[in-house]
Amino acid sequence: MSPKVDAFIVKLDKWQAELSLLRSILLEMGLEEDLKWGSPCYSFEKSNLVILQGFKEYFAIMFFKGVLLKDAAKVFSKPGENTQSSRQIRFSHLDDILSKEALIKSYILEAIEVEKSGAKVILKKIEEYAVPEEFQNAMEEDEALKTAFARLTPGRQRVYLMHFAEAKQEATRIARIEKNKSRILVGKGLGDCICGLSQKMPTCDGSHKHAR
Template structure:
């Protein structure tokens, strides 16, 4: 049991009892516990397996490689339209957890077997993502922007391309590109703070202004 997770749960105003129950179930599976990305995270042999999440209407266990699990009971939810690897099991109350206790443990065991097998998720390459023409033009006009974007990690590049392409109107795409030029030039991703830490990370105390 991680003291950092103890402190995290104590300060919760919502889902405290529910996430504590999920935590106890996960600890029964002999997983390593830590606080990562501001949430309780559980790993097997140094590989992240699942993380607990709390939202306004529900809470969840997110399986990092959920797409590789069989999901025999069809309980998985895709967190976002562009999510490739992770999958959630969502809950709304303690009874919901108790009714799925055996299922949760079975899915955890399957996730452990996936890790043991060494199987990897075949993620789309950055080349497979369309680059909006507005962003292509912006990089053609600004060599520094083009160079800075090329130096970003594939994950950061992917998030920007998805963010720009999701806008249906040209004016919105242009506005998003203009708004994020400075962030790209600084080598930051969409979720990165100017201090270099994610805004969701507990070590970033928010005492400075974030770029949004």
């Protein structure tokens, strides 16, 4: 049991008992516990397997490679419309966990077998993502922006393209592009802190502002 996770759970205003129960189930499965990205995370032989999440309307256990699991009980939800790899089992109250304990354990065992097999999620290539017209125009007008974007990692490029494209209004897309130009020019991803760490990483002390 990680002291960092102990401290995290003690401070919770909501879902404290529920996440504590999920935690006990995961520890019973022999997984390694740590606090990553501000949430309890569980790994198998140093590979991240699942993470616990709490939201306003529900709490969840998210499988990092959930798309590779069979999901025989059809309980998985996609965390977001464009999510490729991870999948959630969502709960709304304590009894949900109790009634699904055996199922949770079976999914954990399957996830462990996926890790043992070395299977990888084949992500959509960056070339397959549509570039919003407004961003294409911005790069054509600013060669430095075009060059800086090309130098970003595929993951950072993907997040930016999805962030720009998901805006329904042209004005909103333009505003998002303008807001993030400076970050792209210095090689930062959308979720990167100016200190170089992800803004969700617990090692960033928050003593400065994160631009989004």
